[in-house]
Amino acid sequence: MSATAAKAESIPFKIAQAETTTETQDAAPAGDAHGTTAPAGELHTETGVAHGEEHGSGVFPPFDSSTFASQLLWLAITFGIFYLIMSKVIVPRIGSILETRHDRIAQDLDEASRLKSEADDAISTYEKELADARSKGNAIANEAREAAKAKAEAERQKIEESLNGKIAAAETRIAGIKDKALADVGAIAEETASAVVEQLLGSKTTKAEISAAVKAAGK
Amino acid sequence: MANDPTHQFLVNKIVPIEIGGIDFSFTNASLFMVASAAVASGFLYLTTSQRGIIPSRMQSVSEMSYEFIASMLREGAGSSGMKFFPMVFSLFMFILTANLLGMMPYFFTVTSQIIVTFALALFVIGTVVLYGFYKHGFGFLKLFVPHGVPGALLPLVVTIEIISFLSRPISLSVRLFANMLAGHITLKVFAGFVASLGALGALGVGGAILPLIMTVALTGLEFLVAFLQAYVFAVLTCMYLNDAIHPGSH
Known part of the structure; x- marks a missing residue:
């Protein structure tokens, strides 16, 4: 019983092996025992692929025209809605964000340049006042120097005069004393x-x- | 079947819908179109909801993509092209999001379907043609007559110009489609090598390292391609719109 069962099982296997060897001999003529079993596996997968392609009406999936209508419809719907969202919501929104930022930057730059010109004005006024004060100070110093000089001169003159008077008086006295002595x-x-x-x-x-x-x- | 590199492009029905004998089912492709639109608009909406003068990180991402497309369009089509800004921006964001979502494992890549990219390309070219005729009437046809071409060469040049114009929707759509398709197939094939080599025992696991490195590198490359193809699509859209706005300028 078991022997016949094993025989019955081995016969289809042999037939299958014979089929695969005849089929693969065209593709791989120099195939040993191992070489034939490996392509047999490949053949099985190939038939599996054929099955899979039957599922997709037997053509390369991207060229399967039976799916074209549905893809076109859904592309039109999704891309149409996407386009509407982009043109009505996203593009105006990002545009306004960028514009606001641009305006803000321009405004800030204006403000900065205004502040800078103010600062420049302040610096130039400060420097002008500083120069004025300096020249005024110089004038006052000069005046004071002149006044002091004139005063000193006058004093000197006065002292010289009084000294001269005293000298003259002394000389006359000396002359008188000398005359008297003589x-x-x-x-x-x-x-x-x-x-x-x-x-x-x-x-x-x-x-x-x-x-x-x-x-x-x-x- | 799991290792079949084209399996990821199969369109499966989720909600079967049929109108007038035509199949309009809500499929996994439809789902990821909805997801792309939702993710892109959700991101842009939520990140800009603060309307900050000083942007947060995410807000500056949204602003950067806005300014990126704005400067691209201004350079490509001049300031009068800015009325097409929502269109170019939508195209770029939609394609970019669809491409990037497609990079996630088990996610469907909307832009790997030729019909989708072809529809988007036709939308662009249709806009160019309609706006061109609306704005310039038959002056739009000056597009096909370049300046300074000797009379004898004119028929030849005009023929070439017309052919190149007609091939635009094809090149625009096939470029995006083929890049996404080829990238995903390549990734799948190399990742499949990792799995099948890993099943072969210790030696196989050692050998699987090479395709694994390749898969990681390709993933990085594919993210670049995902961005680049969205960028290329947007740049070419700007250039074609420029033809509609200034037909006699080249």
């Missing part, structure tokens, strides 16, 4: 001479003789 010199000389003569000669000389002699000696 005038006294004759009397002293006469006195001294009369005293000297008296001592030397032991006799008195007249005053007239002595003054004549002093005068002669003074010449």
Whole structure:
């Protein structure tokens, strides 16, 4: 029983193997035992593929014209709706976002340039005032210097004048004293001479003789 | 079947709807269109709800994407092109979100369906043609007659211009579609290598490191591609709109 069953099973297997060998001998003539079994597997998958393509009416799926109508309809519906969403909602929205940003940037730049010009104005006023103050300060300093100089000059003049007066007074006084002294010199000389003569000669000389002699000696 | 790299692009019905014998089912593709629109508009709405003069981080992401598209459109189509800003912005955000959502595991990539990218490209070209004729009448056809071309060459040049104009919706849609498709297939294939090599035992696990590194690198690349393709789509939209606004300028 079991032997016949095994035989019955082996016969279709042999037939199947024979079929595959005859089929594959065209494709792979130099096939050994292993080589024939592998293409047999391939053949099975190929028949499987054939089955699958029957499912899609037997043509390469993208060229299966039976699906074209449905694809066209659904493409028209989906792309149409997508186009409407894009043109009515998305494009205006992103456009307005970009425009708002652009405006905002332009506005900020304007504001920045306005502030910058204000700052520049402030700097130039500041510098102008600084220059004014400096020149004013210089003028005041010059004036003060001039005034001080004039005052000093005047003082000097005054002091010089008073000194000159004092010098002149002193000189006249000195001249007076000198004159007086010179005038006294004759009397002293006469006195001294009369005293000297008296001592030397032991006799008195007249005053007239002595003054004549002093005068002669003074010449 | 799990390793089938095209399985991820299968459109499965979630809610079957049929109108007049035509299948308008709500599918996983529809679900991720809704998700892309919802995620993109939700993000933009919520991040800008503060309307901050000084933006928060997320708000500045929204503003950056706005200004990114605005400067792209202004450079591409001049200041008169700004009336198309909602359109270009919607296209960019929708495609970008759909691409990025598609990068999540198990998520469906809306832009990997040629019909979706083709519809978006036709929307752009349709806008260009309609606005061009509305604004310039038949003067819009000057677009096909470049300046300074000798008379003898004119028929040839005009033919080339018309062909290049007609190929625009195709190139615009196929570029986006093929980039997303190829990227996702490549990722799936390399990730599949990791799984199938890992099942082969110790040696296989060692060998699986290479495709794993590749998958990680490709994931990074795909995020770049997801952004880049949305960018390229938006840039080309700007250029085509420029043709509608200034038809005789090139």
